[in-house]
Structure formats: C-alpha cells, structure tokens
Amino acid sequence: MPEVASLPGALGVSPSLSFGSRLRGYLRAIGAVVWKDLAAELRSRELLGGMLVFALLVILIFNFALELDVRTRQTVTSGVLWATFAFAGTLGLNRSMAIEKDRGCLDGLLLAPVDRSALYFGKMLGNLTFMLIVEAIVLPTYSVLYNTNLFNPGLVLVILLGSIGYVVVGTLLSAMAVQARTRDVLLPILLFPVILPVLIAAVKASNGYLQGLEVADILPWLNLLIVFDVIFTAAAFMVFEYVVEE
C-alpha cells in the first residue's frame, strides 16, 4: 500500500488570511454544499420526485374538491398554490436534512474548517433551487388544470420572495428538527407558525397580481415579504452554529 504524501501550505479558511481569501473560502464552501446537494439529487431524484408528485397530487385534489366557476377559481388560486408549495416544501426540507443525518454526514460538514453559516447558506440555496424547480413545474400544470393564466411577472416575483422566506426559516428549523426522533412530525409543527406571516403576505400579494390590483395595493405585502426575508436570513446566519451543535 503506497504512503500518503504530505500536503504543503495552509489549508482551509484561516483567520490569519486576508479578508478576500476568507471570503473566497466562504463562498467556495457554499458552492461546494450546493454542488453536492444538486449532484446527489440529480442521481437519486428522491427529493424532487417526492416533492413533485406530492405537489401535483395536491393541486389535482383541489381541482376536484373545488368545483368552482372561473371567477371564483381565480380568487382561490393563490391560496391553493401556496398551500401546495408549503406542503411540498416541508417534504423537501425534511428529506434534505435527513440525508445529512442518516450517514453522519452532518458531522462531516461540521468538521470542515469553515464558518458554519456557510453550511447553512449552502443548504438553503440547495433547498431554494429544489423549491423553485417544483414551482416552475407546478405553475403551468395548475394553469392547464384550472384554466387560469398564471404567467405574470409580478406573481413570479412574489413566488421568489415567498420561497426565499419559506426556505430561509425552513432550513434553519429542519436543522433543529433533524436532531429529534420525531423529525418528520416536528418540522411542520415548528415551521408553520413561524412561516405564517410569509404565507399570508405571499397569498395576499399573489392574489393582488392575479386580480390585477394596483402595485400600491400590493406593495405593503411585498415589503412584508422582503423584511421577513432579510430579518430571518440575518437571524439564521447568527444562530445556525448553535442550532447544529450539541
């Protein structure tokens, strides 16, 4: 068996390095986690497959359960969409963190010499990517099933802001819930009360765009989404290290 050779030079992110080097190391770690999540999912398709099937089933059930006229359908569209995204999102968040826990991989991540918030942002961006892929498939399917035009740039903006808020909180709470034996049940119980302002704002803003309201009427809800996204991103950045540590 050949011997392992030494590696010259300093490795990892050292505080003695310049700010630029540390930032590059930080971004590299975020990129590595996103790459790892996408590469693993591309191969297994467990997470996206589960989220998609669930989301499509939910809108199909709503389609048959709510036998409404065209006008009433438009008023329930945003509620049905966000209920679908929220339920499917929970599945994805649970699975994404369970993958880290199952083979002790979370410990592998935590052993890396990087600021632990980089791990959070990597996981968060991976989860956001999966959520946006599901939404990109659900929207046209919903349009066809409900005979409703959803191709509205304003709606796309709301979905993006709402999804960011959902995933920012969801990634943090899934990291907490994954430590528990009852993680599958625990995540929605923890997540939905916290995420309620995002869901309400997202439903109201989506409805506003679909009803053709003035931007001034929708703006307070958009502002609420932006503020929620910023506050919870900052909070997650600060507390993630303590959440994942024993």
Next chain:
Amino acid sequence: MIEVHGLVKAFGLKPILRGVDLSVAEGEFVALVGPNGAGKTTLLRILASLSRPTAGEVKVGGHRLPARASEARMILGVVSHQPLLYGDLTAEENLRFYGRMYGIPGLDQRLAQVLKTVGLWPRRRDLVREFSRGMQQRLSIGRAILHDPQVMLFDEPHTGLDQEASAMLDELLRQVAARGRTVLMTSHDLSRASDLADRIDILSKGVIAGTYKRGELGPGELPEIYREVTHA
C-alpha cells in the same frame, strides 16, 4: 497536541464526563478504552468541536475549544463508526466535495493519491452506497486524511468490519502513526489497542481511571487491569 483539563460534559442533569484530564503529545498514538457509556465518543466529539464542553479546558494543537474551533478543525481528521459519506455520490465525488470544503490546492492530484492509498482508485467512479462496510470505512479514512491533518481522531473505527477489512484498517492506522501524526483512537478491543497504540488510557465512569504505556504491562495483564478498573 491534545490537552484536556477537568473536562466535564453533562446532557441535562446527567453527567457523562466528570473531570477528564488527558494529554497526548505530538506523534503519540493513544488508545482510549472503556465500557459502553463511559464517555469515549462524547470526549472525541468534544475534541472534534462537534460538542461543547460543560466545563473544563480543551486544547487541540494549541487552539482552545470551542473559541478557536475553526483553527482546530484545520488540523483535525476524524474517522467515526459512521462513514460521513454521501451514498448518492461516487467515491471521487465525495472526496472532491470534502476537498473543496477544506480548500485543498491541487485537488485532482491529491484525490488520486488518497484514493490509491486507501485502495479504492479502481472503484473511484462507483457510488458509495454500493460499497461494502469495509470499503466505506477505507474511503472514510481517505476523507479524513485528505487535508493531511496533524491530529487524527478515530472513534471505534473497526466497528462492523470483517477480519480482512480490519487488518487493512490496522495497516492504514500504522501508516498514519508512522508519519508522525498524533492519533487518539477509542476502541473496545484491548488486544488491538495494545498492539497499535503507544499508550492505553482507560476511561471509566467519566474519568481517566488508568494510563499504561506500551511495554509496561506483561502479556495478558491489560484485560485483568481493565476488569479491575472498570468494575471498581
């Protein structure tokens, strides 16, 4: 290289470590043995900065934990009984991922070197979930030595391995020690521990209850002492 003084760790009101004092010099190979629940894994997790001590002082490579954990993690390699590998990635992809996390320069070359060392070069493009337990553990060692750490922590690395895989792991452990790396390994296997390590520390009921250097004990003496210490 590893300095632990008065280390206490409690989960809620239940104390696991009750004042551990441990010192491992540079290049030393120490085996930590003890019964189930003695606190071996808890101690290693604290040294690996995966868990915070309740009280006491812990230093790895001169870096105090948990304040300087990031610096300590740069010089640490950890092998646990769990592989810490992603089943849906290939062996090469797993190491590439960890290599990026550590910011290893010349990663392609280093990957080839490590994969050859652990004997998995021909299987580098196979998914880890298709690997046997022994192969996963070899790759796990590859992951741990990828950034050429000065301190290596092994938490019962032989768990679940067959005889052949255990022998291969022993050979890898000897290589790591021969290169002057500081090694702390927990084990249940007294004969393997005394065969590999320079020193054996017995952890019992949350404290180091005995320390024995290689050569200090006669043949068959260790199991007797171990029984006395752990049942005292």
